Amino acid sequence: MEWFESWFDTPYYHLLYSNRDYTEAENFITKLTSELQLPPSSKIIDLACGKGRHSVFLNKLGYDVLGLDLSRQSIEFNKQFENQTLLFDVHDMRNPIDADPMDAVFNLFTSFGYFDNEKDDKNVFQSVHNVLKPGGYFVLDYLNEEYVRKNIVPESIITRGDIDFKICKKIEGRHIVKDIQFEADGKPFHFFEKVKLHTLDAINSYATECGFERVKIWGDYQLNDFNKDVSTRCINLFKKKA
Incomplete structure (x- = not known):
C-alpha cells in the first residue's frame, strides 16, 4: 500500500x-x-x-x-x-x-x-x-x-483539538517529504507525505x-x-x- x-x-x-x-x-x-x-x-x-x-x-x-x-x-x-x-x-x-x-x-x-x-x-x-x-x-x-524550495519550514507543531501534530519537512532529491508524528487515544502514530517537485x-x-x-x-x-x-x-x- x-x-x-x-x-x-x-x-x-x-x-x-x-x-x-x-x-x-x-x-x-x-x-x-x-x-x-x-x-x-x-x-x-x-x-x-x-x-x-x-x-x-x-x-x-x-x-x-x-x-x-x-x-x-x-x-x-x-x-x-x-x-x-x-x-x-x-x-x-x-x-x-x-x-x-x-x-x-x-x-x-x-x-x-x-x-x-x-x-x-x-x-x-x-x-x-x-x-x-x-x-x-x-x-x-x-x-x-x-517557491517551495526557497520557503520550506523544517519543523512545526500544528494543534487540532487535543492532538499536537509534529511536522518535519525536508527535500530529498526531486521530492518534498513531510514527516507527521502525533499521539491519539494513547497511541503513537507516524505517517508521511511525499510530493514530487515537478x-x-x-x-x-x-x-x-x-x-x-x-x-x-x-x-x-x-x-x-x-x-x-x-x-x-x-x-x-x-x-x-x-
Missing part, C-alpha cells in the same frame, strides 16, 4: 487539514469557472475530490459534477450529498475514467505528484485527456516548485505529449499571474486540442 492510500483514509488526515479555508476555496472556484466561461450544466470532474467540498460547491453553481477519489471512506462520506447532477465514485486517477465526455476536469490543491514512477504521472494526463471533449479544460492546481517544463511536457496545450498559469487562488519567485501556487490551465 502506498503512503497516500493509508494516510488519506484516516480521520487524522482530515483533522490535520480541517483549517482549509472554505471561503477562499469557494471564491477560487467561482473565479475559475467565470474565467473559463463554463455555462450552467457543463459536465465537470473533480479529480481527487476528497470529502467533496469543491464538488458540492460546483454543483451548487449549476454544474453537473462527478467527484472521484481513491479513498473509499471519503467517497462513502460524500454519498450523502449525491443528487441527479452530483455523483461520487472511487477511482485511481492513473486509470482510465469511465464517464461521458466532459467539459472540464479539475485537479485541485496539490492532488498530483504522489507517484514515484513517471509513467504514472503521464497516465493521469492521458486519462484526463481521454475523458475530455475536444476543447475541454484541464485545471491542475499544483505547488510552485521554486518543474513547469516537466508538467508541460506531460501535457504536450498527451495532446494538451497550456493556455494560462495563475500564481494564487485570486488568479493573479504566475511569478516563479513569489507565487505560492502554480495553477495550470490546459486545453485539449481539437
